[in-house]
Amino acid sequence: MMEEGRGAVPQVRGFADDETPSHLLEAVRLFVVEAFDGRFSPEDWEHTAGGWRVIAFDGDDPVAHAAVVPRTLRVGQRAFEAGYVEGVATRAGQQRRGLGTAVMTEIADLVRTNFELGGLSTGRQSFYQALGWEPWQGPSFVEHEGELVRTPDEDDGLMVLRFGPSAEVELDAPIVCQRRSGDDW
Numbered sequence: 001m002m003e004e005g006r007g008a009v010p011q012v013r014g015f016a017d018d019e020t021p022s023h024l025l026e027a028v029r030l031f032v033v034e035a036f037d038g039r040f041s042p043e044d045w046e047h048t049a050g051g052w053r054v055i056a057f058d059g060d061d062p063v064a065h066a067a068v069v070p071r072t073l074r075v076g077q078r079a080f081e082a083g084y085v086e087g088v089a090t091r092a093g094q095q096r097r098g099l100g101t102a103v104m105t106e107i108a109d110l111v112r113t114n115f116e117l118g119g120l121s122t123g124r125q126s127f128y129q130a131l132g133w134e135p136w137q138g139p140s141f142v143e144h145e146g147e148l149v150r151t152p153d154e155d156d157g158l159m160v161l162r163f164g165p166s167a168e169v170e171l172d173a174p175i176v177c178q179r180r181s182g183d184d185w
Contacts, residue, residue, distance in 0.1 A: 035089035043182025048087040054106040064099035074176040085112035085120035118161030121185040144179040
């Protein structure tokens, strides 16, 4: 394989989570934790499990990763089966080569094929906006034991991918997710 930036296209593969080899999961986990400068907890890693993973490879080495997992997101009064994106990272030294874009393009295809809405939380909105994701403009909440708990610190990082059944979702409506261990969003 030629080096990216010199005419090569990265090899990008999708895996159902339960079909991803354990050695590959461990290799990916290590560089994802590193990419987040140690701010990626064991709970954050657990949040990547249960759906699909898209991994870019340089030869046999995984160099970029994104996961999409099923979650229910409620917008206003409507519940959507959402594909929620987790663990997007590129290995140090491999960044700025289009690998993150490649895995997120495949993730968007998985979201559109298997879900009604895409969701994610990020501190890098410009990257995702270039790929068609839109910043959420309404208030965010977490449902915990039947109660809605406002999550104002999350408002500026939430993004959605609208299409088909969610194409007309109003971006300024309230959005709600279910509570989970670690970061709710």
